[in-house]
Amino acid sequence: MGIGDLADGLTRGVESLGASVTGVFEPTVRLGVTGLSRAGKTVFITSLIANLLDQGRMPQLLPAATGAIRAAYLQPQPDDTIPRFDYETHLAALTSPEPHWPESTRAVSELRLSLRVQPPGFLAGLSGPKTVHLDIVDYPGEWLLDLALLDKSFAEWSTATLDRIEKREDAQGYLAAVSAADPTAPFDESAAQALAQSYTNYLIRARAAGYSDCTPGRFLLPGDLAGAPVLTFAPLPQPDRPTRKSLWREMERRYEAYKSQVVKPFFRDHFARIDRQVVLVDALGAIHSGPDAVEDMRRAMTEILSSFRPGRNGFLTQLLLGRRVEKILFAATKADHLHHSQHPRLTAIMDAMLRDARDRADFAGAGTAAMSIAAIRATVEETITHEGAPLDCVRGTLLKTGKQAALYPGELPEDPNALLSSARAGADRWLDQDYDIMSFAPAPLKLKPGDGPPHIRLDKAAQFLIGDKL
Ligand code: GDP
Numbered sequence: 001m002g003i004g005d006l007a008d009g010l011t012r013g014v015e016s017l018g019a020s021v022t023g024v025f026e027p028t029v030r031l032g033v034t035g036l037s038r039a040g041k042t043v044f045i046t047s048l049i050a051n052l053l054d055q056g057r058m059p060q061l062l063p064a065a066t067g068a069i070r071a072a073y074l075q076p077q078p079d080d081t082i083p084r085f086d087y088e089t090h091l092a093a094l095t096s097p098e099p100h101w102p103e104s105t106r107a108v109s110e111l112r113l114s115l116r117v118q119p120p121g122f123l124a125g126l127s128g129p130k131t132v133h134l135d136i137v138d139y140p141g142e143w144l145l146d147l148a149l150l151d152k153s154f155a156e157w158s159t160a161t162l163d164r165i166e167k168r169e170d171a172q173g174y175l176a177a178v179s180a181a182d183p184t185a186p187f188d189e190s191a192a193q194a195l196a197q198s199y200t201n202y203l204i205r206a207r208a209a210g211y212s213d214c215t216p217g218r219f220l221l222p223g224d225l226a227g228a229p230v231l232t233f234a235p236l237p238q239p240d241r242p243t244r245k246s247l248w249r250e251m252e253r254r255y256e257a258y259k260s261q262v263v264k265p266f267f268r269d270h271f272a273r274i275d276r277q278v279v280l281v282d283a284l285g286a287i288h289s290g291p292d293a294v295e296d297m298r299r300a301m302t303e304i305l306s307s308f309r310p311g312r313n314g315f316l317t318q319l320l321l322g323r324r325v326e327k328i329l330f331a332a333t334k335a336d337h338l339h340h341s342q343h344p345r346l347t348a349i350m351d352a353m354l355r356d357a358r359d360r361a362d363f364a365g366a367g368t369a370a371m372s373i374a375a376i377r378a379t380v381e382e383t384i385t386h387e388g389a390p391l392d393c394v395r396g397t398l399l400k401t402g403k404q405a406a407l408y409p410g411e412l413p414e415d416p417n418a419l420l421s422s423a424r425a426g427a428d429r430w431l432d433q434d435y436d437i438m439s440f441a442p443a444p445l446k447l448k449p450g451d452g453p454p455h456i457r458l459d460k461a462a463q464f465l466i467g468d469k470l
Contacts, residue, residue, distance in 0.1 A: 028078075028133040029469045030273055032325070035280030036141040036212055036300070037220065040333035040375055041105045044280055045138055046090040047375040048462065049074070049113055051452030052134075058452070060459035063117060063470035070129055071116040077135065078112065082270075085111035085138055094376060094453065099442040101399075107223040108139045108270055117470045132470055139270055141279065142217030145300065146263045147307045149215060150315050154252040157215075158235035164213065170205040174198045174234070183236045183248035192232050192247065199234035210289030212300035218262055230258045264315065271307075272319045276327045276465045279304055283332035283350060283372075284409065287419070288437040291430060294423040298353050301330065305354075305368075306361035327367045329464055330354050335456050336374035337409055337437060339381050339392035343456075345412035346372040352416040369464050374456040378440040382406055396440035410435040 033041050051057055053072050055064035063069050077084060086109070090102035113136065118129035149157060162178070165171035177198045181191065196219075203214045214220055218231055225231050233251040242248035281301070286293040307316070308325050332350045335343055350370035358368065379394035384406060393406040410433050413419055422431060445453055 026131050026133060027469065028135060029466055030135045030137060030275045031465060032271070032274035032277040033136060033138050033280070034141045034144055034277070034304075035333070036282070037207060038104060038285075039141065039280040039282045041138055041140075041280055042090055042102050043094075044278070044331075044333065044375040044458075045085060045111070045136055046087060046094060046102060047453050047455055047458060049087055049111065049136070050091055051455065051458055052113055052115070052462070054447075054450050054452045056448065056451035057454065058459040058462065060457070061462045062467050063119075064459070066120055068117050068119045068470060069115055070118055073114055075112045075114050075133070077110045078133075079110055082108055082110045082137075085109040085136065087111055094442050095445050095447075097444065099444055101442060105138055105140055106221055108137065108266075110135060110137045112136075115470060134466060137270060137274065139266075140217065140221050141300075141304065142214060142220050143263075143266055144217070144271070144304055144307055145213070145215050146217045147267065147313060147316070148303055149255075149259055149263060150313060154233075154255040155238045157255070158238060161215070161235040162237060165202070165206075168206065168211075170209060171202050174202040178234075178236060181236070181247065183239045183251075184242055184246050186245055187247050187250040189232075192234075192251065195234040195236075196232045210286050210293030210296070212293075212296045216258060218258070225262065229254055230262055233258070267316065268319055272316075272323075274325050277308065277325050277366075278329045278331060278461065278465060280331055280333045281350070282334060283346065283353075284334055284337050284435070284437060287349075287412075288409075288435045291423040291425075291427040294419065295426070298356060298420070298423065301353055301357040302360045305357045305363050308366060309361055309363050325366050327369075327465060329461060330357075330368070330370045331461055332370075332372040334374055335372040336377045336379045336396075337394060337407065337440075338372075338412075339383075339394055340456075341392050342412050343372050345414060345416070349412065349416040349419060352420055356420070371457055371461055371464075373458055373461050375458055376442055377454040377456055378442050379407075380443075396438070396443065399439040399441045402441070405438060407436065407438045409437060 033045055035041050055061065055069060058064040074087070093100050093102040113134045115132050115134060116129050117132060152160070166175070177195055181195060200219045203219050207214055207220060216231070218225055222231055233254040236248055236251060239248055279301070281297065283297065286297045305328070307313070308328055330350055332346050335346060338346060347370065350372060354368060354370040357363070379396035382393050382395045383390050384393055385391070386408075391408050393408045395404060395406045397403070398405050413432070419430070447453065
């Protein structure tokens with residue numbers, strides 16, 4: 001065990017002591033919200049908070065339905081060094097007369113919502129109301145995927161990455177740059193920067209094409225580290241005998257610095273303290289992109305799940321000291337792109353992927369669930385007649401043109417395996433049909449007092465994640 005590891009363990013120990021001391025008086029639940037870029041984290045948190053402050057649309061959250069939640073209010077968060085989740089600005093974007101989507105997650109942020117609860121009933125009434133703090137921590141899923149790097153040397157990561165991207169069209173520019181570079185040549189900063197930039201360009205295109213396997217995560221969302229040497233490396237083929245000052249050696253050094261100075265602190269300061277976790281997945285977006293993106297999403301879900309499995313990673317095991325996240329929800333977001341008649345099918349796809357991820361990650365421990373939700377409902381349902389037959393659509397305002405449009409995204413299969421097995425088999429495209437997607441603008445809201453913004457199953461998600469704590 002190195003000194004760094006020891007220090008990591010110590011900080012964690014002191015912290016859990018702090019948590020248990022405050023926990024005696026006022027229980028705190030730390031809810032992690034993650035997912036890859038554009039999965040819907042910002043919209044989810046904004047709508048969750050608005051719907052916890054005004055619970056009129058949360059009938060499936062039991063403590064809201066029974067009236068146990070007496071009051072809900074925002075408070076200053078307990079962590080002074082983490083930016084506050086900008087709830088007010090995000091809500092204002094969604095509720096303005098010309099509603100627009102808020103700015104997406106770029107880094108970690110946090111918000112504390114406190115709930116005053118008094119369960120109904122005579123006995124519960126005797127103990128008086130209690131306050132439960134809900135600390136919501138928003139962090140990019142890209143950073144979570146970096147956990148896998150901790151187990152891998154630079155050589156292993158490079159080989160695995162270069163193998164995986166070999167056939168991808170978007171990677172050909174980077175692969176050409178790599179074959180032109182000489183890893184044994186003396187290190188040169190501008191050559192390193194050009195390679196790192198070319199690799200980052202590939203990652204950006206891969207993300208846009210729907211791939212999830214985009215490490216290092218900070219290359220996509222650098223936060224305040226843009227341009228720093230820890231972000232200036234890229235996968236290289238391993239030379240037989242790299243010399244001490246070669247391009248290979250310096251990139252290897254930077255890769256290790258990235259692990260110890262970027263990845264580990266993130267897990268120590270944020271991840272290790274989470275009690276409940278929701279992982280948001282843009283499943284419809286991946287289905288639209290094709291079998292490859294769905295297979296990639298399945299792989300990412302396995303990888304994410306295995307980060308929650310204590311024991312898999314020596315560093316994490318030590319950091320968590322036996323503590324673990326208690327519940328994990330995988331939620332397919334933006335379900336308002338589908339007519340409700342197809343929601344069970346989307347949920348079945350998420351369920352099948354979760355089961356598969358659990359098997360592969362050899363995951364046991366936390367309670368898990370899969371759902372399909374929409375944090376904000378931007379559409380209305382409509383059945384139109386198409387070629388003489390009824391077609392279940394959704395209608396909304398197109399983001400690009402501001403015009404109304406009806407969307408029929410395609411029929412998801414009844415058996416999720418029809419989709420997942422062709423993804424696993426590496427099919428180029430879906431056999432039966434294509435899946436369409438449209439970007440809708442949020443609909444103008446007229447909220448009754450006591451009601452939060454309209455959503456789909458956000459209350460069910462909240463019940464799974466925090467219902468038992470209230
Ligand atoms: P983040 O990068 O994970 O924070 O993603 P955001 O929360 O910013 O969401 C990305 C985009 O997805 C938004 O700008 C919306 O276009 C879309 N989106 C997110 N949630 C919903 C939803 O519930 N319904 C619909 N129709 N679109 C959504």
